[in-house]
Amino acid sequence: MTALAHVPTAGGSPAPPPPVRRGRGRLLPYLLLLPGAAWLLVFFALPLLQLAAASLYDPAGSLSTGYAMTWAVGNYPDALQAYWPQFLRSFLYSAIALVLALLMGYPLAYAIAQKAGRWKNLLLVAVVAPMFTSFLVRTLAWKTILSDNGALVGLLRDVHLLGPDGRLLATPVAVVLGLTYNFLPFLVLPLYASLERLDPRLLEAASDLYASPLRAFGRVTLPLSMPGLIAGTLLFFIPATGDYINAELLGTPNEYMIGNVIDSAFLVRLDYPQGAALSFLLMAAILAIVFVYLRKAGTEEVL
Amino acid sequence: MRQMAQETPAGDLRLADLTKRFGVFTAVDDLSLTVPQGAFFALLGASGCGKTTTLRMIAGLEAPTSGQVLLGDRDITGLRPYRRPVNTVFQSYALFPHLDIHENVAFGLRRRGIRQVGDQVERMLALVQLQGYGRRRPAQLSGGQQQRVALARALINHPQVLLLDEPLGALDLKLRRQMQIELKRIQTEVGITFVHVTHDQEEAMTMADTVAVMNAGRIEQLGAPADIYEYPATAFVANFLGQSNLLAGEAGGHAGDEVLVTAHGARFSVPADRARLVDGPAFLGVRPEKLHLAGGPDDVPAGHQHVGGVVTDASYVGVSTQYLVRTAWGSELSAFTANSGLGGRLAVGTPVTAHWDPRHAFLLPRAGGEDDQTTPLLDEPPVGAVS
Numbered sequence: 001m002t003a004l005a006h007v008p009t010a011g012g013s014p015a016p017p018p019p020v021r022r023g024r025g026r027l028l029p030y031l032l033l034l035p036g037a038a039w040l041l042v043f044f045a046l047p048l049l050q051l052a053a054a055s056l057y058d059p060a061g062s063l064s065t066g067y068a069m070t071w072a073v074g075n076y077p078d079a080l081q082a083y084w085p086q087f088l089r090s091f092l093y094s095a096i097a098l099v100l101a102l103l104m105g106y107p108l109a110y111a112i113a114q115k116a117g118r119w120k121n122l123l124l125v126a127v128v129a130p131m132f133t134s135f136l137v138r139t140l141a142w143k144t145i146l147s148d149n150g151a152l153v154g155l156l157r158d159v160h161l162l163g164p165d166g167r168l169l170a171t172p173v174a175v176v177l178g179l180t181y182n183f184l185p186f187l188v189l190p191l192y193a194s195l196e197r198l199d200p201r202l203l204e205a206a207s208d209l210y211a212s213p214l215r216a217f218g219r220v221t222l223p224l225s226m227p228g229l230i231a232g233t234l235l236f237f238i239p240a241t242g243d244y245i246n247a248e249l250l251g252t253p254n255e256y257m258i259g260n261v262i263d264s265a266f267l268v269r270l271d272y273p274q275g276a277a278l279s280f281l282l283m284a285a286i287l288a289i290v291f292v293y294l295r296k297a298g299t300e301e302v303l
Numbered sequence: 304m305r306q307m308a309q310e311t312p313a314g315d316l317r318l319a320d321l322t323k324r325f326g327v328f329t330a331v332d333d334l335s336l337t338v339p340q341g342a343f344f345a346l347l348g349a350s351g352c353g354k355t356t357t358l359r360m361i362a363g364l365e366a367p368t369s370g371q372v373l374l375g376d377r378d379i380t381g382l383r384p385y386r387r388p389v390n391t392v393f394q395s396y397a398l399f400p401h402l403d404i405h406e407n408v409a410f411g412l413r414r415r416g417i418r419q420v421g422d423q424v425e426r427m428l429a430l431v432q433l434q435g436y437g438r439r440r441p442a443q444l445s446g447g448q449q450q451r452v453a454l455a456r457a458l459i460n461h462p463q464v465l466l467l468d469e470p471l472g473a474l475d476l477k478l479r480r481q482m483q484i485e486l487k488r489i490q491t492e493v494g495i496t497f498v499h500v501t502h503d504q505e506e507a508m509t510m511a512d513t514v515a516v517m518n519a520g521r522i523e524q525l526g527a528p529a530d531i532y533e534y535p536a537t538a539f540v541a542n543f544l545g546q547s548n549l550l551a552g553e554a555g556g557h558a559g560d561e562v563l564v565t566a567h568g569a570r571f572s573v574p575a576d577r578a579r580l581v582d583g584p585a586f587l588g589v590r591p592e593k594l595h596l597a598g599g600p601d602d603v604p605a606g607h608q609h610v611g612g613v614v615t616d617a618s619y620v621g622v623s624t625q626y627l628v629r630t631a632w633g634s635e636l637s638a639f640t641a642n643s644g645l646g647g648r649l650a651v652g653t654p655v656t657a658h659w660d661p662r663h664a665f666l667l668p669r670a671g672g673e674d675d676q677t678t679p680l681l682d683e684p685p686v687g688a689v690s
């Protein structure tokens with residue numbers, strides 16, 4: 001048997017490739033990973049470590065006198081005690097903005113994906129187009145839109161939704177509206193991608209099987225759009241919670257979110273240990289929320 | 304008593320003057336038919352003939368431009384699909400990818416507020432021979448299995464009418480034959496009215512009690528498969544359901560129990576009960592398997608009619624040999640001879656006489672300019688020749 005098995009090879013077919021090549025082939029994926037991994041190490045992992053260290057510096061130090069590493073774990077409870085209202089406000093504002101964005105964004109994504117026909121690409125461009133201008137400029141534009149002398153406030157005063165001295169700018173409403181507007185595309189695009197793949201024939205099948213349009217939405221459309229919904233809500237919620245530009249430009253210190261506090265800790269008050277501690281607290285809180293959310297929403301149940 | 308209730312027993316599906324237009328295109332043109340309760344009814348036609356649109360109007364997924372859909376004496380034309388006692392097996396199956404097989408099958412029951420579905424689902428999965436597959440996802444099943452899930456998902460609701468939209472189209476030949484037998488068995492077992500849309504003439508003939516051949520939004524002929532095959536009503540049906548040799552001629556009136564036909568200078572006749580017309584342009588039709596080949600006019604049995612010709616092609620397909628015979632006036636006839644071991648095979652170039660029993664011929668109306676028609680060989684396997 002063995003002799004027979006050897007005959008064809010000896011007969012002239014080329015020898016199998018040397019095992020060395022196979023080894024190099026196995027290394028290739030890691031080699032391809034190397035640039036990205038190096039980038040992440042130098043510009044993400046190391047700074048993160050540095051930030052973690054800074055959050056444990058002695059708070060008595062300053063930029064001019066230098067900081068001493070004292071493993072000051074107390075920085076965390078201190079920061080939380082000082083700024084818990086801003087923390088709560090961050091999550092509250094971005095949660096309200098998320099609800100508003102969902103109410104607008106889901107129908108919008110559905111319409112573009114399923115009903116827009118030949119207008120689909122144009123509408124997608126319309127969703128993305130504002131991103132071509134700077135975040136700052138867009139938010140400044142909202143300042144004009146919501147200004148006391150603006151048409152919107154005038155209209156709302158005329159229909160008595162606002163009192164004669166009522167205003168939008170420098171209120172929580174303005175900040176929430178700004179957040180909703182600025183992060184809406186991050187919600188709409190992943191939702192669109194999910195809904196675009198939804199086979200309308202499944203809705204016909206649901207309808208054929210006694211599901212009213214509302215039931216068909218709940219049992220077919222919604223579960224099948226879950227991957228996009230989860231991705232979209234995360235892409236909306238995470239940056240919106242950490243945002244400080246909307247509160248800065250459209251609100252007052254009474255509307256400041258945790259991002260504003262971190263901003264001032266690093267750039268105004270130059271209190272690095274506190275800024276770093278707040279950054280880590282924000283990161284931990286978001287990670288906890290995302291973890292609970294994913295467990296609840298159950299990515300496993302989603303294709 | 305209301306008159307309608309007397310005319311149609313409860314449960315018959317009736318389409319009355321049903322029309323569907325998409326813009327200027329008329330997909331279904333003033334269609335009327337009755338499907339008796341418990342029947343296995345096939346809508347047969349080429350793609351684009353309006354058969355699927357008809358089905359969708361019965362399901363409620365498409366609103367008719369005019370006309371009515373009636374179940375028994377109940378007008379369901381305006382009813383939303385989820386309110387109709389009608390279920391569909393879709394061509395694409397349209398199984399819910401996010402639900403397992405059990406939940407797919409239970410979908411209709413749950414939507415109607417039925418809580419205890421376990422036993423029913425199990426029984427239905429057993430009926431389609433998919434016990435133990437309840438926890439799998441549709442994507443983990445083969446095409447044939449998915450098809451059976453789609454069937455179970457519709458049947459579990461005990462609809463008054465089950466609509467099947469080319470349900471076997473995506474399956475390979477062998478599986479299709481198997482599922483045809485399965486479907487027929489299940490239909491007999493549950494006794495629900497089946498309306499089956501297909502472009503596969505063999506599928507329609509083997510499964511359905513009644514076949515409606517559709518063309519350009521209208522029904523060309525409706526009847527039992529054998530009746531339609533043996534005595535088609537139009538040239539379209541003669542060519543679509545099986546194959547036919549159609550000789551262009553002129554019908555020339557009655558002679559006793561026969562109708563006389565002249566074609567290409569020769570005189571033929573068909574029995575009066577096999578003639579769709581008595582006068583005017585006509586097609587004299589003979590099915591290829593009923594066209595026999597003899598060595599010369601002298602060998603033709605008494606009472607048979609014949610034309611002379613030369614064999615131009617012979618294809619051996621196992622169960623039969625298919626010949627093309629070129630007539631003196633240049634058109635070709637096809638003749639199928641069973642390979643029963645009797646008689647030898649004819650070589651190309653052999654002069655032959657093609658003959659047939661006039662009781663197997665039929666006479667159909669012909670539009671003025673149309674010439675002889677024969678279905679090209681091996682375009683589609685003849686009915687029953689291949690399995």
